[in-house]
Amino acid sequence: MSNSILEGANATGDDTATNTAADSPAPTTVMSMQQALNRALDEVLADNPKAVIFGEDCGRLGGVFRITDGLQAKHGAQRVFDTPLAESGILGMSVGLAMAGFHPIPEVQFDGFAYPAINQIVCQIARMNYRSRGTMPMPITLRVPSFGGIRAPEHHGESLEALFAHVPGLKVVSPSNPHEAYHLLKYAATRPDPVIFMEPKSRYWQKGEVDAATHDAGGGSPTGAKVMREGRHLTLVAWGAMVSRCLQVAELAAEDGIDIEVLDLRWLKPIDAEALTASVRKTRRAVVVHEAPLTSGLGAEVAQLITQSCFDTLKAAVERVTGFDVPYPSGDLEDEYIPNIDRILFGIQRVLEYKRG
Amino acid sequence: MDTLLPVASGGAAGPLTADELRELYSLMVAVRHLDTSAIAWQRQGIIPGYAPELGQEAAQVGSGYAVDTTRDFVFPTYREMGVARTMGVDMVAYMSTHKATWHGGLYNPMESRLAPIQAVVAGSVLHAVGWAHGQTLDQQDGVALTYFGDGASSQGDVHEAMNFAAVMKAPVVFFVQNNGWAISVPTERQVAGGSVAARAAGYGIPALKIDGDDVVAVLEATRRAFAHARSGNGPVLIEAMTYRRGPHSTSDDPGRYRSLDEERDGAGIDPLERLRQRLLAEGIADEAFFAEALAAAKAEEEQIRTGIQALGSRPGTEMFDLVFQETTPALQAQAANWREESEHV
Numbered sequence: 064m065s066n067s068i069l070e071g072a073n074a075t076g077d078d079t080a081t082n083t084a085a086d087s088p089a090p091t092t093v094m095s096m097q098q099a100l101n102r103a104l105d106e107v108l109a110d111n112p113k114a115v116i117f118g119e120d121c122g123r124l125g126g127v128f129r130i131t132d133g134l135q136a137k138h139g140a141q142r143v144f145d146t147p148l149a150e151s152g153i154l155g156m157s158v159g160l161a162m163a164g165f166h167p168i169p170e171v172q173f174d175g176f177a178y179p180a181i182n183q184i185v186c187q188i189a190r191m192n193y194r195s196r197g198t199m200p201m202p203i204t205l206r207v208p209s210f211g212g213i214r215a216p217e218h219h220g221e222s223l224e225a226l227f228a229h230v231p232g233l234k235v236v237s238p239s240n241p242h243e244a245y246h247l248l249k250y251a252a253t254r255p256d257p258v259i260f261m262e263p264k265s266r267y268w269q270k271g272e273v274d275a276a277t278h279d280a281g282g283g284s285p286t287g288a289k290v291m292r293e294g295r296h297l298t299l300v301a302w303g304a305m306v307s308r309c310l311q312v313a314e315l316a317a318e319d320g321i322d323i324e325v326l327d328l329r330w331l332k333p334i335d336a337e338a339l340t341a342s343v344r345k346t347r348r349a350v351v352v353h354e355a356p357l358t359s360g361l362g363a364e365v366a367q368l369i370t371q372s373c374f375d376t377l378k379a380a381v382e383r384v385t386g387f388d389v390p391y392p393s394g395d396l397e398d399e400y401i402p403n404i405d406r407i408l409f410g411i412q413r414v415l416e417y418k419r420g
Numbered sequence: 421m422d423t424l425l426p427v428a429s430g431g432a433a434g435p436l437t438a439d440e441l442r443e444l445y446s447l448m449v450a451v452r453h454l455d456t457s458a459i460a461w462q463r464q465g466i467i468p469g470y471a472p473e474l475g476q477e478a479a480q481v482g483s484g485y486a487v488d489t490t491r492d493f494v495f496p497t498y499r500e501m502g503v504a505r506t507m508g509v510d511m512v513a514y515m516s517t518h519k520a521t522w523h524g525g526l527y528n529p530m531e532s533r534l535a536p537i538q539a540v541v542a543g544s545v546l547h548a549v550g551w552a553h554g555q556t557l558d559q560q561d562g563v564a565l566t567y568f569g570d571g572a573s574s575q576g577d578v579h580e581a582m583n584f585a586a587v588m589k590a591p592v593v594f595f596v597q598n599n600g601w602a603i604s605v606p607t608e609r610q611v612a613g614g615s616v617a618a619r620a621a622g623y624g625i626p627a628l629k630i631d632g633d634d635v636v637a638v639l640e641a642t643r644r645a646f647a648h649a650r651s652g653n654g655p656v657l658i659e660a661m662t663y664r665r666g667p668h669s670t671s672d673d674p675g676r677y678r679s680l681d682e683e684r685d686g687a688g689i690d691p692l693e694r695l696r697q698r699l700l701a702e703g704i705a706d707e708a709f710f711a712e713a714l715a716a717a718k719a720e721e722e723q724i725r726t727g728i729q730a731l732g733s734r735p736g737t738e739m740f741d742l743v744f745q746e747t748t749p750a751l752q753a754q755a756a757n758w759r760e761e762s763e764h765v
Contacts, residue, residue, distance in 0.1 A: 115557070141557055146584065147580070147583055147584055147587055149580040149583070149584070151546065151576065151577055151580055152546055152549075152577075152580035152581065152583070152584045154546075155545075155546025155547060155549070155550065155577060155580070155581070156546055156547075156549050156550030156553060156584060157550060158544075158546070158547040158550055159546070159547040159548060159549060159550020159551035159552070159553070159554065159564070160550040160551070160553065160554050161550075162493070162530075162535070162547065162550070162551050162554075163550070163551045163554025163555065163558070164554070164558075165554055165557070167550075182540065182543075182577070183546065183577075186540050186543060187540070187543060187544075187547070191536070192742065192743065192744065192745060193742045193743050194523050194524035194536045195524055195529050195530075195536045196522065196524070196526070196528075196738075196742055197741075197742050197745070198528050198529060198530050198531075199529060199530060199535075199536070200745045231743055232743055232744070234744075234748075254745075254746065255745035255746060256744045256745050256746055332748075333748035333749055333750050333751075334750070336749070336750070337749075
């Protein structure tokens with residue numbers, strides 16, 4: 064599968080701060096998500112001598128998205144290395160490295176390439192702690208450039224969170240901006256359990272402020288959801304690239320006097336049910352937005368969690384605005400598939416206009 | 421004709437001593453007796469199922485005997501009871517997997533240097549490569565020994581593992597027990613070209629195709645392979661030709677796919693009987709020794725059976741507690757709910 068089209072996308076990135084080193088003291092910096100992830104990995108390698116990064120083109124090239132740019136030169140080819148082009152091999156060897164006391168941080172180059180490794184992820188990585196009765200932890204942080212939105216070839220725009228979240232033994236997280244990317248990756252890469260880290264590839268080159276010193280100024284838990292915008296009338300629940308779109312929607316709705324709260328779920332497993340409850344108890348309405356197909360998507364899980372805890376106070380059934388039950392389409396039709404501002408506004412309208420009886 | 425790349429010589433030990441040969445026999449008798457007894461246990465309802473290894477005692481004992489448990493690590497399938505016994509693993513804890521107590525068995529894999537019992541065919545071959553690469557990164561001299569069969573050799577993971585190991589020069593010994601059958605499918609319908617060892621050359625991996633029913637040949641080959649890998653020469657593949665004399669599992673019915681005549685012809689001489697004849701011929705052991713070995717095996721089996729029968733179910737809380745190192749609120753809530761709604765608190 065050729066990635067040449069995608070490599071061109073890197074040209075739009077600003078590489079002035081590509082190699083922000085662990086020694087950079089500035090607490091707040093404006094950087095892209097690609098730079099934030101790169102910096103987080105740099106610091107993880109510096110902090111933990113047992114952390115190793117590997118995958119297809121992760122070494123000399125720095126990855127097709129340059130997330131590991133410069134890390135091999137800085138930390139050595141033993142710590143950051145290229146593997147043969149075989150995803151099952153990459154994930155299978157992660158198990159053995161974890162057994163040998165390492166903290167593997169493998170990369171699967173694109174979401175769709177996780178499928179050839181599903182056996183190792185589901186039957187091995189997710190179960191080894193259990194199978195070994197806790198004697199063989201699997202501190203594996205699997206980075207997966209995820210979701211759509213970059214006009215990529217087939218199998219380069221998949222949203223696999225429901226699939227991963229359904230597997231006992233895995234944890235799943237997705238950052239929505241550079242600040243979240245920096246902190247969530249640093250957190251995930253120090254956990255003793257396997258974490259699927261889903262990077263929204265369409266957001267790699269958008270910049271944002273990163274406060275390296277503090278993750279949640281409001282004192283939230285690193286395993287919890289985060290209110291990105293407070294509101295009174297309705298809660299939009301989203302993750303990954305859909306968070307910034309929902310924030311845009313909230314601004315537009317505000318012009319019509321609709322005050323929307325945007326909750327960045329962040330962790331897709333475990334889901335922060337308390338945060339969902341707290342938000343929807345207040346707003347009494349919820350719409351969940353995701354790129355993945357509708358049926359058995361994570362939106363169903365979110366809707367049920369909300370219904371269970373907020374049934375008495377809900378003004379309307381939880382609405383879902385999602386991708387469709389179709390194979391992820393080619394670039395020309397991508398904007399028809401991914402929830403856009405209009406479709407999210409329609410979803411909001413359906414909830415707001417719902418009348419009982 | 422197979423063209424196998426040569427294994428580096430040197431570093432291998434000299435001829436086996438009489439003590440070693442007698443120990444190998446005792447181990448093989450212990451494994452044979454426990455293996456055949458386990459089928460009886462299943463028929464008696466002591467365990468729900470078992471995957472016998474009848475006929476593979478030489479391949480398993482001979483290879484397991486080469487392992488240095490202070491530095492090596494072994495990656496089994498679900499049919500390596502003989503390897504586990506040879507390595508000195510607690511056999512009640514090992515056999516507990518067949519009692520349906522816990523999938524991976526109750527033994528501690530890190531302490532016993534034996535990865536948990538693996539039910540996915542070829543599932544752990546890549547793990548061995550990762551562990552071995554870890555030895556390289558840590559500048560240690562441990563070797564990973566990974567077992568799989570002729571059936572598993574068809575899996576893509578075996579190809580990926582051999583390629584990865586060769587590219588990374590990982591210290592791995594791939595030990596193939598070619599027992600002629602993958603449940604009902606014979607090797608000729610499974611392995612194109614007829615030899616897994618022949619494939620190794622395609623990866624630049626040296627290979628040894630050996631008589632897997634000759635325990636001495638197996639041990640010597642495995643020691644050579646270990647010495648090769650330990651010296652930084654990269655992986656080795658051993659294909660031990662043997663025969664699955666019994667069914668695939670206690671649920672299998674070989675009568676549906678092979679005749680008794682075919683079984684007799686394919687099996688050849690019993691590996692245990694072969695060693696017995698050799699020890700007699702060389703004057704290393706006598707009938708009294710054999711009787712003593714069998715008596716010891718019977719006493720051992722009785723002890724293991726008693727242990728298995730005494731084994732209670734694990735507490736249900738372990739279902740929840742052992743999923744993660746750091747549990748989740750959802751899992752805690754499910755555990756609390758289970759406790760409340762179930763009787764076995």
